[in-house]
Amino acid sequence: MPASLTLVGAGKMGGALLKGWLDGGLDPDTTTVVDPQIGPDIAALCQERGIALNPSQPPIAEVMVLAIKPQGLEAAAPKLAPLVGRDTLVLSILAGKTLANLAERLPGTRAFVRTMPNLPASIGRGATGAVASAAVTPEQRRAADALLACSGLVEWVDDEALIDVVTAVSGSGPAYAFLLAEALADAGAKAGLPPEMAARLGRATVAGAGALLDASPIEAGQLRRDVTSPGGTTAAALAVLMREGGVPDLLTEAVEAARRRAGELAG
Secondary structure, three states: OOOOEEEEOOOHHHHHHHHHHHHOOOOHHHEEEEOOOOOHHHHHHHHHHOOEEOOOOOOOOOEEEEOOOHHHHHHHHHHHHHHOOOOOEEEEOOOOOOHHHHHHHOOOOOEEEEEEOOHHHHHOOEEEEEEEOOOOOHHHHHHHHHHHHOOEEEEEOOOOHHHHHHHHHHHOHHHHHHHHHHHHHHHHHHOOOOHHHHHHHHHHHHHHHHHHHHHOOOOHHHHHHHOOOOOOHHHHHHHHHOOOOOHHHHHHHHHHHHHHHHHHOOO
16 A cells, blocks of 8 residues: 555545555555545545545645546646645556546646546455556556456556556446346236346346356356257347347447547547
8 A cells, every 4th residue: 555645535435445555455544535525424534534524735745646537637736736746656547538638737747647537446356447657666566456456456557548448348348237137027027927036137147147257167158058958048139139230239339439438628
């Protein structure tokens, strides 16, 4: 864990990350939170743990984490620039904001890590992609990895353009899984199940399949084949889902749409 950290933005994702870091050993005495619209839960956490909240002169920390909304970077940058020192590592979870965007707005350092976590990071089951600027030292990269690993899987890429793909696959991916649970529930209700029962079954099925996938060393395609008996009910359903224009094609199209939008946000 870094010796000192400033978190800028403690909303749903920033607040969840903070809780994970504290559980992972981050020193609250050298942690600062900057968020003028802080929620009551994080405000209470800061008070309970002795974390500096919105001090008049925030310190220059070893690591600054940017967890504000991407569209807020332009307005926030002039206030944040004095909080960045030559040896500060800036770790950003701002979708679409490139390493060049960050370096232009926070010129006091050249050490930046751009990341894309996802919502399950809030329960320590996230999947995060990360890319480092050329100036990031091995020690800074280890500090960033330690912070990100508190939330789950961390995958580093060398090509920054791949962060937009990570955004489309795992950053937005939980919404795809939630949609599956929602669609299963709707389909079950249309087929005659009581709606509340269908919702419970759909939710438990998606959650259970995810837990099994996580616990098993078997790759996803093989697990699918293992539960698909030739000529059975699952095979009949998959014949519909996997036909031309079905789920695989739709997900490919969806990921490309999300990747394209992530690139647009950099503008």
